[in-house]
Amino acid sequence: MSARLTGDETALWKAAARTLDANWTGTSTAASPGLYPHQWSWDSAFISLGLARHRRDRAEAELLSLFRGQWANGMLPHIVFNTRLARRAFFPGPELWHSERHPDAPRGVHTSGLTQPPLQALVALRLHECATDGDSSRAFLARLYPLLTAQHRYLAQARDIGSDGLIAICHPWESGLDNSPAWDRPLGALRLPPTAYAPAQRPHTLPNGEDYDRYVRLVALMRHAGYRRTYLRDDHPFAVEDPLVNAIYLASTHALAEIATLIGADPAPHRDQAQRIHHAILDHLWDPETGCFRARDLRDDRLLPVVTVGAFGPLLDPELPSPIVRNLVDLLLSARFAGAAGYPVPTCDIQAPAFDRGGYWRGPTWVSTNWLVWYGALGHGLPVIADLIYGSTMRLVRQSGFREFFDPFDGTGRGSHDYAWSAALVLDLLSARRAPQAA
Numbered sequence: 001m002s003a004r005l006t007g008d009e010t011a012l013w014k015a016a017a018r019t020l021d022a023n024w025t026g027t028s029t030a031a032s033p034g035l036y037p038h039q040w041s042w043d044s045a046f047i048s049l050g051l052a053r054h055r056r057d058r059a060e061a062e063l064l065s066l067f068r069g070q071w072a073n074g075m076l077p078h079i080v081f082n083t084r085l086a087r088r089a090f091f092p093g094p095e096l097w098h099s100e101r102h103p104d105a106p107r108g109v110h111t112s113g114l115t116q117p118p119l120q121a122l123v124a125l126r127l128h129e130c131a132t133d134g135d136s137s138r139a140f141l142a143r144l145y146p147l148l149t150a151q152h153r154y155l156a157q158a159r160d161i162g163s164d165g166l167i168a169i170c171h172p173w174e175s176g177l178d179n180s181p182a183w184d185r186p187l188g189a190l191r192l193p194p195t196a197y198a199p200a201q202r203p204h205t206l207p208n209g210e211d212y213d214r215y216v217r218l219v220a221l222m223r224h225a226g227y228r229r230t231y232l233r234d235d236h237p238f239a240v241e242d243p244l245v246n247a248i249y250l251a252s253t254h255a256l257a258e259i260a261t262l263i264g265a266d267p268a269p270h271r272d273q274a275q276r277i278h279h280a281i282l283d284h285l286w287d288p289e290t291g292c293f294r295a296r297d298l299r300d301d302r303l304l305p306v307v308t309v310g311a312f313g314p315l316l317d318p319e320l321p322s323p324i325v326r327n328l329v330d331l332l333l334s335a336r337f338a339g340a341a342g343y344p345v346p347t348c349d350i351q352a353p354a355f356d357r358g359g360y361w362r363g364p365t366w367v368s369t370n371w372l373v374w375y376g377a378l379g380h381g382l383p384v385i386a387d388l389i390y391g392s393t394m395r396l397v398r399q400s401g402f403r404e405f406f407d408p409f410d411g412t413g414r415g416s417h418d419y420a421w422s423a424a425l426v427l428d429l430l431s432a433r434r435a436p437q438a439a
Helices: 009-023 041-054 056-067 120-129 134-158 181-188 212-224 229-234 243-263 268-285 309-316 322-333 367-379 383-400 420-434
Strands: none
Touching (some): 009 383, 009 420, 041 056, 041 120, 041 367, 056 120, 120 243, 134 243, 134 268, 309 367, 322 383, 367 383, 367 420, 383 420
């Protein structure tokens, strides 16, 4: 595909649709065939948003394909492996996780042992909102609803490590923002065995985004403990409450209540849970001194210092107090984020020492996080913010194609080419622009 996408919105639409068609495997969509050939949880959620505008049958198949990897305890794994590929087509592959040894894991399906932001209920509701056949859509929601409630039940029971209504990530990969500098402090405190994971190396200080020793060590600890919830609660060294993950959890809990109403189930438990999450985000993750949301390290009970794009995640909360919304808007437009970036929104505070314009989740702009901030801005009636992000995202893909991520200063595309969620979310943005009521 040409790097520069010229022409009107129709041409952009066709280019995005071609990318999704090319990445379709027959059962799901590869994030990027050459680099990410398997199925990732929140990649599939974002991809389904675009497929709903292009091939609704594939949007539903995408979600169902993901949930075939759901464990009996409700955990939705962050990777469902394509077993038709060579075992070493991607690292870490099934051999790291040993999911087949866990009694709750599905038989005949290889998965990871981690989860990711629970975006699926919000996506399912949005699929319904843009459906042309209401009866068929409600039937699909009825089929998905017990799987979604099991997912949320697992999170409430196994990941509310702080007993405060929030869910904790137990590995940076569970955040979706894999090597974000927000995780540097808790990762830096992780002690590594001297030989098995870091032979003949100097002692580590803080990870630099390439520190797979620590990532693999955390997986090994969880795997050795059988992914038990008691181990995660009491002993696992990495336990962080992240504002973006919990804002997505809240938005999907609200969506579950709406889905329950649509299919004739009881929405009250979901509404009660949403209220608990809402208050917990404000009570535990809002920092009044700096006027923003921060991740909390549960192991030493303190807010982590680096401000990232995750600070804007709580815009997904429809009940976020107006003064806090104004604080977030001011921060977003400041020189720390959009005010100094030609192509916002950078994933890390530009003024932070850890900011790296080319460092994966340590600074570059991603279409996925742009979409989340855009969606939250629409929900709070912030058209200036929504238009800013919409325009920036379209400029990025027109200039550099559907890349994995982008330089926030000059818009240069980085990472993988023909990245599926970049293409999919462009379709959703274009559709919402054409039909504002769908947003």
